[in-house]
Amino acid sequence: xxxxxxxxxxxxxxxxxxxxxxxxxxxxxxxxxxxxxxxxxxxxxxxxxxxxxxxxxxxxxxxxxxxxxxxxxxxxxxxxxxxxxxxxxxxxxxxxxxxxxxxxxxxxxxxxx
Amino acid sequence: xxxxxxxxxxxxxxxxxxxxxxxxxxxxxxxxxxxxxxxxxxxxxxxxxxxxxxxxxxxxxxxxxxxxxxxxxxxxxxxxxxxxxxxxxxxxxxxxxxxxxxxxxxxxxxxxx
Numbered sequence: 001x002x003x004x005x006x007x008x009x010x011x012x013x014x015x016x017x018x019x020x021x022x023x024x025x026x027x028x029x030x031x032x033x034x035x036x037x038x039x040x041x042x043x044x045x046x047x048x049x050x051x052x053x054x055x056x057x058x059x060x061x062x063x064x065x066x067x068x069x070x071x072x073x074x075x076x077x078x079x080x081x082x083x084x085x086x087x088x089x090x091x092x093x094x095x096x097x098x099x100x101x102x103x104x105x106x107x108x109x110x111x112x113x
Numbered sequence: 114x115x116x117x118x119x120x121x122x123x124x125x126x127x128x129x130x131x132x133x134x135x136x137x138x139x140x141x142x143x144x145x146x147x148x149x150x151x152x153x154x155x156x157x158x159x160x161x162x163x164x165x166x167x168x169x170x171x172x173x174x175x176x177x178x179x180x181x182x183x184x185x186x187x188x189x190x191x192x193x194x195x196x197x198x199x200x201x202x203x204x205x206x207x208x209x210x211x212x213x214x215x216x217x218x219x220x221x222x223x224x225x226x
Contacts, residue, residue, distance in 0.1 A: 033213070045215070
């Protein structure tokens, strides 16, 4: 079974631009979560989607948004990029939204110049 | 609110020595607990999880962890370190009612020859 895939793997943007990251969960998984990982803040939860509905949201500004499609694929969008948005963005999928094992993708490395 | 602390941001052990990585959690109700490992430029891989069955949990690569409710701890151990164990290790907690995952700050394990 294929793992979680994230595209693109690397991205360079400039301040003020917007970016869209994509995540394809493991086949059959209906829950997708997004995390931001930085050296200073560690792993921080962004949001979780299950069956196209946002179930949980972390403490991030409204510039960070996401959505999930009917095939469980998910995208996250960051508008008006700031230097501090440079991070590794990780996507994780699980079968259900209830406490369960999460399987992580390799991440998208976003650099904001 | 749930939280996770990991004592020691960096731990060094000699090859063949015992590995002990500490994790303490804060939660009003015993949560689900996880240990993940992250190798450079990769996503997180689940090592093991505690979901209220046996308090001693065995995981992959020879790792195990013991849930101690009285100490609110979930320390990770491995009897004999291998060079390939060098990585960053994250302890995580998730509530029993669908709350999002909360990750600790991570402990970088170095294995010396």
